Amino acid sequence: MGKIEVIAGPMYAGKTEELIRRVRRTIYTKQKCVVFKHSFDTRYSCENVVTHDGQKIDCITVKTADDLLKNLNGLAEAPEIIAIDEVQFFDEDIVSLVSDLANQRKRIIVAGLDMDYKGLPFGPMPQLLAIANEVTKLRAVCSICGADALFSKRTVDCDGTILVGAKDEYIAVCREHFKN
Ligand code: ADP
Ligand code: MG
Numbered sequence: 001m002g003k004i005e006v007i008a009g010p011m012y013a014g015k016t017e018e019l020i021r022r023v024r025r026t027i028y029t030k031q032k033c034v035v036f037k038h039s040f041d042t043r044y045s046c047e048n049v050v051t052h053d054g055q056k057i058d059c060i061t062v063k064t065a066d067d068l069l070k071n072l073n074g075l076a077e078a079p080e081i082i083a084i085d086e087v088q089f090f091d092e093d094i095v096s097l098v099s100d101l102a103n104q105r106k107r108i109i110v111a112g113l114d115m116d117y118k119g120l121p122f123g124p125m126p127q128l129l130a131i132a133n134e135v136t137k138l139r140a141v142c143s144i145c146g147a148d149a150l151f152s153k154r155t156v157d158c159d160g161t162i163l164v165g166a167k168d169e170y171i172a173v174c175r176e177h178f179k180n
Contacts, residue, residue, distance in 0.1 A: 002102035006128050008114040009138035011152040012172045015111040016051045016085055018138065022109050023057060023083050031107075033081035035059040036068050038089035040164050049085045052166060059085070065093035081107045088112035088122040089162070095127040102133075116161045117154040117170070119178060140172030151178035 005022070007015045019035075026033040037049050039061045044050035049059045062068045068090075072082070082101060087094060087110040098108050114129070114137070116122045129135055140149040149172035156169050163169060 002105045003107045003134070004098055004102045004128070004132045005107070005109045005134045005136070006125075006132040007109070007111040007136045007138065008125065008129060010113065010115065010140050010149055010172045011166075011170050012052055012140040013138035013149070014051075014140070015113075015138055016049055017053075017055060018136065019083055019085055019109060019111040020049065020051065020055055020057050023081075026081050029081075031080040032077055033083065034072070034075065034079040035083045035085070036062050036071070037085040038087070039063045040089045040162060041086045043164060043166055065090055065097045068094075069097055079106075081109070083109040083111075085111050087128065088114075088116075088125050090124055092124050092127070095124050095131065098128065099131055113152060115151060117152055117163075118161075119151055122161075142174040142177055143171040144173055144177040147174040147176070149174050151175070153178055 007018050009015055023033055035049055037059050046061050048056040050056040060071050102108050112125055113122045114125050142149040151173050152170045153173045155171055
């Protein structure tokens with residue numbers, strides 16, 4: 001049976017860590033797994049999905065949903081499991097692609113930011129959360145008070161939804177410290 005698993009949350013919540021954990025476990029299922037990420041994320045590497053604390057696995061970097069499908073069709077062996085990190089950066093076409101692949105009995109694991117730096121739903125995440133079989137919402141630790149953090153707060157003065165960054169540009173904060 002096909003399945004859509006969504007891992008959501010703010011920056012530093014451990015989304016990539018959780019995606020890597022699920023991907024590594026597939027070694028024991030004898031199923032082929034392939035990992036993609038969006039090309040906007042060049043923070044630590046272009047050929048790897050990398051966590052903020054340095055864990056990494058190989059991946060294919062793609063720009064669009066169409067690009068992802070072309071890469072998938074070009075693989076020598078069709079994978080049963082497809083993982084996608086930084087899925088919030090994709091266009092809306094990712095929603096129908098994920099749905100089609102699940103209908104073709106693939107297990108799809110996607111990880112992404114559910115909200116942008118303004119606290120608004122990020123790109124295709126609302127639709128992906130809606131069509132998921134399973135949703136895992138992770139929280140980080142608030143950099144100001146240590147409570148559970150739901151939001152990614154930008155610490156530099158810059159407009160525009162997409163500013164790819166890490167510690168120098170964003171902190172994870174709780175609701176109390178996001179609204180102030
Ligand atoms: P995400 O993909 O959700 O941005 P990662 O999986 O890359 O997160 O990284 C999670 C790791 O980030 C944690 O295990 C921890 O080592 C580190 N980290 C850094 N800052 C924080 C924070 N404020 N809250 C929780 N973890 C943090
Ligand atoms: Mg990540």
